[in-house]
Amino acid sequence: MISLLTATAAIPAHAAEVAPAAVPEAPAAGQYQPLVSARIESFSLAAATGTTFSPLGKGGVPASGVAAVAFQLHAQSTGNGLLQIYPSGTTRAGTSTVNFVAGQPADNAVISGLGADGRIAVHNGATSGAAATVSVDVIGYYTSDEATTTHSTFVPLHPARLVPAGTALKASTPTPIAPLGKGGIPSSGVTAVVAAVSVLPGNTTAGQIVAYPSGAPKPVTSWDLKYPGNTGARYTTQITVPIGADGRFVLESTTPTTAWVEVAGYFQDSSGAAAGSVFRPVTPARIGGEHIVAADEDPTAVVTFAGQAGVPASGASAVVFNLTANSVIKDDRTYEAGAVNVYAEGASPPVARQLSYQADARRWPTQQVSRLGAGGRVVLRNTGVGTVRLLADVLGYYVPVTTRLSGLPWNSGAGVQPMDQGFIDVFATERGAPVDNVVLFPPRQHWDWMLDYKLWERSLPDGFDKERQDLVMTVPLWAEDRTLETFGTQAEWELLATRMAAIDPDTYVRLGWEMNLPSSYWALTDDNRVEWQAAFIQAVQWMKGVAPGLRIVWNPNKGDDHQTCPNDPDCARDAFQVVKDYVDVYAIDSYDSYPAADTPAGRATHLDGEGYLNKSLQYAVANGKKFAVPEWGISCKVSLYPEPDRDCDWAGNAGGDNPAYIELYQDFFAANAGDLAFESYFDEPALYIQSSLIQSPLGPKAPAAYRAGIAANQQ
Structure with a gap:
């Protein structure tokens, strides 16, 4: 062994000086706090009427310091129609949040800003005069500039599959999903994952699926998606689920089903190395009208979000919007089932699906979050064999909390x-x-x-x-x-x-x-x-x-x-x-x-x-x-x-x-x-x-x- 102490020197005096205490910076507004899903509202809403509800102080949402809330919205009715969600006190626009048909459950993830009174508005646009039963399961919230605590920032990803295609879920059996180190998700510092979950029911019994953090009790009254019995079709919803202490989350269904889990992004804590973003809600607005996309022609529609409906012309890293799809009969063909990919313009089409639509005239909504490509644009790609009508309603956008000088997500x-x-x-x-x-x-x-x-x-x-x-x-x-x-x-x-x-x-x-x-x-x-x-x-x-x-x-x-x-x-x-x-x-x-x-x-x-x-x-x-x-x-x-x-x-x-x-x-x-x-x-x-x-x-x-x-x- 060599002698390591070949010379010594005193530590310079300046090294021992105590720097003055730094004034802590206020945490950036729009940071996210994931929550275990909890039911906070359940009510009946007559056709052509509206109401408001306050999420503050419920299900883990604090009583103040909140700019927006993330939740799963559920609706069921004896007629057909739609629900619209928007900040209380703002003008209701020609958008939709969840579409329902008589006798069938309808679900969708939602992020909504709060009105000045801290409330969220709901309107029942039923076309058949029927009331709708509405339930709200909160899954997280975004901070306002009044918040004093640091939470999580968002990192958008190119969509990628997290589990082998068609992973079997047994009835009432928790199936752990380990997302860390996969699909661009880092191996540490992750608080929650945003993913599209698609299910293919395995028998004739209808069921429901819920996601929750590993190690936490299963939510008793909440779910992410209800699905019918075996129809040979896939059904898709978006989840934002916290990560357990072991780095996993759980999927659990009430009946046997097959699942696909496809990541769109993740939330990171302050140890994260990627450039994280914070959320800015906007009043919902439709972007670009109808997009008719035929698989046998150009199967894509490119939607420009930058500079539209409150989304800035530059500087946004990702956009949140509700995407609604329905099959269209064209050239004497029948309705066709299919799927839609959602990804940043300039990126290659992913294998993952972010929305499923069925072989009928029903409108199928699924909330999306997508990284923005060149010019603030997003590609919607029809992967079915027929023609689909697509409607995009913007809900908000993400902006980097601290942009690197390069403008890149990495150093x-x-x-x-x-x-x-x-x-x-x-x-x-x-x-x-x-x-x-x-x-x-x-x-x-x-x-x-x-x-x-x-x-x-x-x-x-x-x-x-x-x-x-x-x-x-x-x-x-x-x-x-x-x-x-x-x-x-x-x-x-x-x-x-x-x-x-x-x-x-x-x-x-x-x-x-x-x-x-x-x-x-x-x-x-x-x-x-x-x-x-x-x-x-x-x-x-x-x-x-x-x-x-x-x-x-x-x-x-x-x-x-x-x-x-x-x-x-x-x-x-x-x-x-x-x-x-x-x-x-x-x-x-x-x-x-x-x-x-x-x-x-x-x-x-x-x-x-x-x-x-x-x-x-x-x-x-x-x-x-x-x-x-x-x-x-x-x-x-x-x-x-x-x-x-x-x-x-x-x-x-x-x-x-x-x-x-x-x-x-x-x-x-x-x-x-x-x-x-x-x-x-x-x-x-x-x-x-x-x-x-x-x-x-x-x-x-x-x-x-x-x-x-x-x-x-x-x-």
Whole structure:
């Protein structure tokens, strides 16, 4: 064992100073508090009449500080008609919330703002003069600007299936659903999930289904969806269900049925890494009139919500609306059953369904929440074989509570070479978005060079904002003129830490990065592992002793460790297990090489290979860490010179101007924003890699794909 205490130094006096107490900021209005479903109202409403009710002080909703309430609305009648829900005191518009027919139950999820009197209005628009029995099951509420408590923010997702298609539910038997780590939902920090649940009844007996958090009692009087007996058809509703302490929720049906569960978003607590949004209710309004969509023609309708009915022209991340569908007879054909996909314009159509309609003239409503695409638009796609009429009534929208400088849902930045010549600002301009982080590589030949903070300052983006941008420092475990035995003194590590913290108090520090590559002179090996681990721990202790806000990143290269540890190809992970209590983020560097992601097999390896993206993310999560990709980029695949080792280090094993690699990685970041601490593109024009997208790029395709991916994901 080496002697670690090679020198000592007193902690600088300023490190012990107590900062003045910060004035707490008022929590942003529109945050969500999920509740276990509870019945708060049940009444009869005569045809062509209205009433109001107050949700305040009922079912877990507080008596004040509430802007909107989420609930499941149920109706049944001896006639046909519809119910309209809207804030009390506002004008009732030509919209609908739930449609009912004689003798059949009707259900829908609803989010409604409260009127100035704290009440919600209900109107029975029955066309047959029949009264309707109405029930309200509250499932959550959104805060007003009077609230003093921080709650959850919303993260919209591209719709994705959470359970295998057609999961069987036994009668009166709780079926646990584990959503964490699936469909873009992170593995921690989740308070509730928004999903479409579709059921295919399994026998002739009608039934009902309810969702509730694992570990909580089943709601006695509430349900999410009532369905008829076996008709061969699917029925769909939207649920917003809290997550239990074990990270699961429960589906329970009263009769045997088959279920599909397809996520549309989630709510996160203050530990969430994704850019969360808060809700703004609007008075319900119909957008765009009728949309007639024929499957045998163009099966899609594109609806513009931005700038309509109170939704802002820009800045909204998602929209909430009620979607009503009914089959239409066309060209002498019969009514046809079908489904509707709902997704942001510019995204690919999902497998998931967000609404089901039947082979009849009945109107089938289902509340939707969708991320907004380019221009604030949403695609409605008819996946049936016939023609469907669609009506979209907006209920509100989500706006990011704190927008990242990039406008992306995740922390996106770059490490641009040369560092101190302003290319980081050129990179930001070319990609169409500021950087959220900047990765710096201090010279490492001598300790004094590593401490050159003036170089760091010259390498920052113009106007670097330590509150909204992150410094990511790349630091070897010892300078090149040292050895593992003389890896640095306490004074040197403390000075390095204080200088980093002066620029950004919560700097990410990639200490000993790429320790599993033989090109790293500080490599972790079979022979030095014990001493290496001890030096790592000591360096962290010294740095955090004077700069406790620093965040330490454990950052091997992708794949295994056989190049530096032939006797233990998992030595970097084994070492991580020893030091992980001193680590905040687990990361990998992953370039388009070994293999190139220019074939389906190559892309599959980058996603699911051992030590690549998905498995490294899973490993990080399993160890309670956020994940990062501090270096990623394309690479040249052809040498320009006949002499070996002059250029293109990975010639023959890289993808060159490969847009598929760019798209693969940006899709991964978008899908895993909640578990991602940061990602940074390595933009290097030097001949050994030629990864630059802005300085003599290898070709036009990868830069174009990168810009397109940024634009498509901006909120």
